[in-house]
Amino acid sequence: MDFKDFWYAVAESKDLERNTAVGAALLGEWLVLFRDENGSAAVLVDRCLHRCAKLSEGRVRDGRLQCAYHGWVYDGTGRVVCAPANGPDRGGREIARARALPVREADGYVYVRLSDSPGSELEPFRIPHYLEKGWAAIRLKNHFKNNVTNCVENFVDIPHTAFVHPRIFRVSKNEMFGAHVCRRDGSVTVNYRNERANLGMFSWFLNPSGREIKHTDRFIMPNVTSVDYDFGRKRRFVITSQSVPIADEETLVFTDLTYNYGVWNKLAKPIIRRQARTIINQDRAILESQMKVIRKYGAHFSNTGADLIHVLIESIRDEIAGGGDPRLLPERSHEIEFWV
Numbered sequence: 001m002d003f004k005d006f007w008y009a010v011a012e013s014k015d016l017e018r019n020t021a022v023g024a025a026l027l028g029e030w031l032v033l034f035r036d037e038n039g040s041a042a043v044l045v046d047r048c049l050h051r052c053a054k055l056s057e058g059r060v061r062d063g064r065l066q067c068a069y070h071g072w073v074y075d076g077t078g079r080v081v082c083a084p085a086n087g088p089d090r091g092g093r094e095i096a097r098a099r100a101l102p103v104r105e106a107d108g109y110v111y112v113r114l115s116d117s118p119g120s121e122l123e124p125f126r127i128p129h130y131l132e133k134g135w136a137a138i139r140l141k142n143h144f145k146n147n148v149t150n151c152v153e154n155f156v157d158i159p160h161t162a163f164v165h166p167r168i169f170r171v172s173k174n175e176m177f178g179a180h181v182c183r184r185d186g187s188v189t190v191n192y193r194n195e196r197a198n199l200g201m202f203s204w205f206l207n208p209s210g211r212e213i214k215h216t217d218r219f220i221m222p223n224v225t226s227v228d229y230d231f232g233r234k235r236r237f238v239i240t241s242q243s244v245p246i247a248d249e250e251t252l253v254f255t256d257l258t259y260n261y262g263v264w265n266k267l268a269k270p271i272i273r274r275q276a277r278t279i280i281n282q283d284r285a286i287l288e289s290q291m292k293v294i295r296k297y298g299a300h301f302s303n304t305g306a307d308l309i310h311v312l313i314e315s316i317r318d319e320i321a322g323g324g325d326p327r328l329l330p331e332r333s334h335e336i337e338f339w340v
Contacts, residue, residue, distance in 0.1 A: 001325045003027060005118035006222050007125075008244045009109040009254050012139070016041055016110055021065060023056030025246045027114060031101070032056040036076025037063030041110050043101045044078050055098075074098055107131075108139070109242075109254070120325065125224045128238050129258040136265040138257040138273050142280050143250065144243075146287040148223050149317050150294075151243040151251050153310045154283055155225040156190065156217040162340050164282050168275060174339055182333045183312040186221040186326040190309055219313050221326050234262040249291055255280065306338035 010024040011033055022033040023046055030046035032055040044065070046056050053069035060066070064081060065074045073082035078098035086095075102113045104124060111124040129135040144151050154160065162172040178193035192215040214230035227239040237259045244252040257276055261268055303311055316326040 001119050001320055001323065002115065003222055003245070003320055004114035005120060006122055007104065007111040007113050008223070009124070009242050010043075010112050010244060010252075011110045012141070012254075013041070013105050013108050013110055018063075019060045021056050021058055021060050023054070024112075026112060027245050028247055029114060030054070030056075031112065032065065033103075033110060034060045034065050034076075035063060038076075039063075040076065041103050041105055042076030043103045043110075043112050044074060045099045045101070047098070048072055049080065049096045049098055050083070076100070107256075125220060125240075125242065127240050127256045127258065128226065128228070129260070130256065132258075134234075134262075134265075135258050135260045136269060138269060138276065140255040140257075140273075140276060140280065142253050142255070142284060143246075144253055144284055144287050145250060146291040147249055148243045148245045148251050149314060150287060150290060151253060152219055152223060152225050152241070153313055154287060155239075155241045155243075156188075156219060156227065156309060156313075158192075159306060159338060159340060160286070164286050165279050168282075169279060170340060172340065176337055176339050179336050179338075180333065181308055181312065181336055182331070183315070183329065184331045186316060186329075188219040188309060188312045188316065190217040192216070217309075219309075219316070221316050222320055234260055236260045249295075253280075305336055308334055308336055 004027060008026055010026055010031060011022055016022055016033055016035055018035050018039065020034065024031045024033060031043055032046040033041060033043050036042045044055060046054050048055050048067040048069060050067065050070055050072050053067055055065055055067055055074070058066045058068040063076065066072070071084040072080055075081050078100035080095045080097065083095055102116065104111045106124050107127040107130045130137055158177065161169040175194070177195060180191045182189050193212070195213045195215050211232065216228045218226045220226065223243045223245070225241045229237040237257070240256040240258070242254045244254070246252050255276070257272060259265070259272070312332065315329065319326040319329060
């Protein structure tokens with residue numbers, strides 16, 4: 001198994017309009033996205049075969065991509081269908097073929113896989129409750145100056161919230177949390193206990209009854225986190241983050257907030273969007289700071305029992321980096337306690 005075997009969201013479908021070329025990056029590879037003659041998403045390596053100009057700086061006409069340098073034209077399969085300098089008879093004969101990559105569209109995303117022959121058939125992660133009746137959805141896109149591992153660990157890390165997002169998300173109350181942590185089949189699942197009211201300035205709205213919250217966090221290999229708060233009937237909130245590796249120290253994160261609050265769905269949307277942007281910007285700042293320190297001193301972490309979630313996530317990503325299949329790792333289950 002390899003990181004290139006997985007599907008990654010590299011753009012939103014709505015941004016891939018007809019006659020538009022969109023540049024993207026994935027695992028250090030430059031990509032160009034456009035819609036072919038049938039309106040389907042096509043993805044090529046962002047390099048013209050002629051004189052190495054970026055194809056994403058070209059233009060699309062009738063589902064074909066023309067390089068901005070010498071006008072070579074590519075179809076959705078990467079075949080060169082026109083080389084203008086060759087004269088009047090400049091089509092109908094294959095000159096060369098650019099590398100086209102596997103592509104799919106789902107839940108409003110364009111997914112790309114770098115491997116043509118993956119070691120295992122894997123499907124793109126589907127966004128929970130996206131466009132489902134009774135549910136509202138907010139989608140955010142942000143760049144983080146850190147790697148995927150550190151990003152996904154941050155997104156399922158409760159202890160940092162009281163310090164990075166004070167009052168907005170949580171405050172430090174020295175309350176004990178319990179959790180059952182399980183690594184199984186390439187995923188890490190955390191089921192929390194004793195969580196009730198410490199949810200920042202909107203606790204009164206999120207959980208007015210003060211009942212124990214059914215809170216489950218998941219990491220799904222290689223780059224997805226899902227944070228699920230179930231407060232009761234018509235009070236559910238799910239945060240799905242896809243951390244897309246652009247380069248070693250740069251990650252594109254698509255965040256989907258799907259929630260069901262009945263009649264409050266529409267009214268709550270601008271408030272949720274604003275608060276989510278504030279929280280994400282705070283995470284971006286702390287993760288950028290972390291990467292600066294790692295770059296200078298190395299990633300030597302001192303873990304405690306509360307960090308078991310991170311250790312298990314790292315074991316999965318390390319297994320993929322080493323060419324192994326994390327689904328074959330032995331199952332591990334633990335009970336942990338920590339204070340917030």
